[in-house]
Amino acid sequence: MSYDAFLLLSFGGPEGPDDVMPFLENVTRGRGVPRERLLAVAEHYRHFGGVSPINEQNRALLAAVEPALDLPVYWGNRNWHPFLADTLRRMRDDGVRRAIGLATSAYSSYSACRQYWEDIDRARAEVGEGAPEVDKIRHFHDHPGFVEPFVDGVKAVWTPGARLVFTAHSIPTSMDESSGPEGHRYTAQLRETAGLVAAGAGVAEWDLVWQSRSGPPHVPWLEPDINDHLEALAAGGVSAVVAAPIGFVSDHLEVIWDLDNEAAETAEKLGLRWDRVPTPGTDPRFVRMIAELVAERTDGAPRRRCGTLPVWDACQPGCCPAPVRKRT
Ligand SMILES: CC1=C(CCC(=O)O)c2cc3nc(cc4[nH]c(cc5[nH]c(cc1n2)c(C)c5CCC(=O)O)c(CCC(=O)O)c4C)C(CCC(=O)O)=C3C
Numbered sequence: 272m273s274y275d276a277f278l279l280l281s282f283g284g285p286e287g288p289d290d291v292m293p294f295l296e297n298v299t300r301g302r303g304v305p306r307e308r309l310l311a312v313a314e315h316y317r318h319f320g321g322v323s324p325i326n327e328q329n330r331a332l333l334a335a336v337e338p339a340l341d342l343p344v345y346w347g348n349r350n351w352h353p354f355l356a357d358t359l360r361r362m363r364d365d366g367v368r369r370a371i372g373l374a375t376s377a378y379s380s381y382s383a384c385r386q387y388w389e390d391i392d393r394a395r396a397e398v399g400e401g402a403p404e405v406d407k408i409r410h411f412h413d414h415p416g417f418v419e420p421f422v423d424g425v426k427a428v429w430t431p432g433a434r435l436v437f438t439a440h441s442i443p444t445s446m447d448e449s450s451g452p453e454g455h456r457y458t459a460q461l462r463e464t465a466g467l468v469a470a471g472a473g474v475a476e477w478d479l480v481w482q483s484r485s486g487p488p489h490v491p492w493l494e495p496d497i498n499d500h501l502e503a504l505a506a507g508g509v510s511a512v513v514a515a516p517i518g519f520v521s522d523h524l525e526v527i528w529d530l531d532n533e534a535a536e537t538a539e540k541l542g543l544r545w546d547r548v549p550t551p552g553t554d555p556r557f558v559r560m561i562a563e564l565v566a567e568r569t570d571g572a573p574r575r576r577c578g579t580l581p582v583w584d585a586c587q588p589g590c591c592p593a594p595v596r597k598r599t
């Protein structure tokens with residue numbers, strides 16, 4: 272297949288205090304997130320002047336990727352400027368017919384995968400006539416370019432006797448059940464990545480736990496939460512924790528608030544030594560990975576990967592379906 276552009280697809284984040292509530296309303300529209308949760312998360316953003324680091328991180332990633340590709344690069348978000356529809360309109364005006372897209376999510380699940388396909392469909396419909404076609408790059412949870420930066424991060428702070436704890440964004444258990452072609456692929460991929468990172472760092476024992484739970488309390492989400500897990504570890508006599516947020520590709524707000532602030536505070540209260548491993552960000556191996564993933568699609572380059580779960584280029588229709596939303 273030949274493509275005439277590369278498109279980075281991401282979540283988006285506010286870039287000032289006035290953006291916070293409109294951004295959060297975009298994220299949560301029709302998703303049954305309680306108002307109190309919304310207001311609490313708005314406070315997290317306000318601690319950073321209403322600016323999420325995610326947009327700057329995506330600009331940096333795009334700048335690093337551009338010289339590694341033979342294609343013009345573009346960037347469009349789900350929830351904030353530059354919105355995907357505006358980007359697709361600009362691409363059409365630049366003469367782009369068919370783009371290869373990379374979402375800033377390594378894993379399966381509605382939020383991390385199918386929802387990006389829906390974003391693309393909606394944005395193309397909004398642009399209408401001449402809107403570029405967009406294909407999406409496969410999950411990369413087991414690509415060495417994603418795994419190795421975490422391995423180095425763990426090694427850099429490892430102390431014998433510490434507990435290695437991997438974290439990822441919690442999702443509703445129903446969303447995990449319908450993730451991937453046979454279900455539960457979100458948790459399966461995360462376990463695979465965790466095992467690969469732990470093995471690379473030479474650590475035998477590790478845990479996979481969850482962070483950043485949203486949604487109403489009566490809806491079950493993946494557990495345990497990192498904070499509850501720290502309590503359990505401390506009660507069991509553990510004295511040091513190394514936390515590796517393998518659910519994310521950059522140190523955005525879910526990392527710098529939910530881990531560096533909340534979980535670090537919990538650890539301090541419990542007398543636990545706490546080290547948090549960086550995400551890949553613009554690590555040269557991660558940047559090279561993106562070029563390799565594009566080459567898989569354009570030149571039929573072999574897939575470089577270290578896991579064994581199946582991966583695929585195009586998602587089948589039943590994969591990661593949108594959650595059934597009850598109207599109340
Ligand atoms: C799986 C997953 C990822 C990882 C994959 C990926 O990266 O895509 C992720 C990433 C992110 N989540 C982010 C922010 C938020 N997520 C929310 C809410 C939700 N996340 C969900 C899932 C995920 N989210 C879900 C199922 C919801 C419930 C609402 C719904 O069904 O959609 C809310 C609403 C308020 C609240 O937290 O309740 C916010 C503000 C940011 C931006 C951070 C920044 O600004 O720096 C990023 C990268």
Ligand SMILES: [Fe+2]
Nearest residue numbers: 382440483525
């Ligand atoms: Fe989220």
